[in-house]
Amino acid sequence: xxxxxxxxxxxxxxxxxxxxxxxxxxxxxxxxxxxxxxxxxxxxxxxxxxxxxxxxxxxxxxxxxxxxxxxxxxxxxxxxxxxxxxxxxxxxxxxxxxxxxxxxxxxxxxxxx
Amino acid sequence: xxxxxxxxxxxxxxxxxxxxxxxxxxxxxxxxxxxxxxxxxxxxxxxxxxxxxxxxxxxxxxxxxxxxxxxxxxxxxxxxxxxxxxxxxxxxxxxxxxxxxxxxxxxxxxxxxx
Numbered sequence: 110x111x112x113x114x115x116x117x118x119x120x121x122x123x124x125x126x127x128x129x130x131x132x133x134x135x136x137x138x139x140x141x142x143x144x145x146x147x148x149x150x151x152x153x154x155x156x157x158x159x160x161x162x163x164x165x166x167x168x169x170x171x172x173x174x175x176x177x178x179x180x181x182x183x184x185x186x187x188x189x190x191x192x193x194x195x196x197x198x199x200x201x202x203x204x205x206x207x208x209x210x211x212x213x214x215x216x217x218x219x220x221x222x
Numbered sequence: 223x224x225x226x227x228x229x230x231x232x233x234x235x236x237x238x239x240x241x242x243x244x245x246x247x248x249x250x251x252x253x254x255x256x257x258x259x260x261x262x263x264x265x266x267x268x269x270x271x272x273x274x275x276x277x278x279x280x281x282x283x284x285x286x287x288x289x290x291x292x293x294x295x296x297x298x299x300x301x302x303x304x305x306x307x308x309x310x311x312x313x314x315x316x317x318x319x320x321x322x323x324x325x326x327x328x329x330x331x332x333x334x335x336x
Binding site: 113115137140142144149150151152153154157159164165167199202210211213214215216 | 265271292327
């Protein structure tokens with residue numbers, strides 16, 4: 110049973126660039142959430158996608174956007190990168206009927222120079 | 223808004239010592255509570271959970287009891303191993319207007335020496 114997968118594992122970008130991160134949910138899951146984890150901090154909720162729509166959003170600017178595909182996989186896009194966007198980006202999946210229990214992927218570590 | 227507070231870390235113990243990591247929460251209503259563990263260079267793994275007051279979550283020798291009266295969910299293990307060295311996160315899920323959102327504490331680094 111494949112767990113949550115994310116790609117790429119690491120990424121280096123420069124300020125002002127744009128980045129796209131990808132996530133495939135655990136088999137049987139239809140909901141994807143994205144979190145940002147700065148160094149030494151707990152994860153912060155960015156947004157959640159269900160039925161290809163953004164259903165809930167945390168306190169992040171519009172530079173952060175996402176998409177969910179019919180196969181339930183998801184992308185996180187960040188535009189106009191800032192140094193402060195450097196973090197581990199975690200994807201979590203869950204089943205619509207059990208939203209509270211979320212299973213996390215290994216994350217994508219983004220470094221903005 | 224909802225928040226989770228964990229004890230200040232890091233925590234350093236010898237193998238076979240008793241572990242307690244404190245966690246308290248604030249939320250409207252009665253959230254579900256979780257402990258996640260993060261090993262170096264990895265994502266978060268669900269360790270245990272409790273969904274209502276007085277529930278005890280347990281897994282791999284770790285336990286935590288949902289205490290409504292003290293709004294706490296402290297993590298305990300009777301005898302830690304070197305392999306338990308990791309970062310531990312307490313989290314809450316309140317639902318309602320926070321539907322879909324897990325709220326995490328800042329994490330507690332645990333180091334276990336042989």
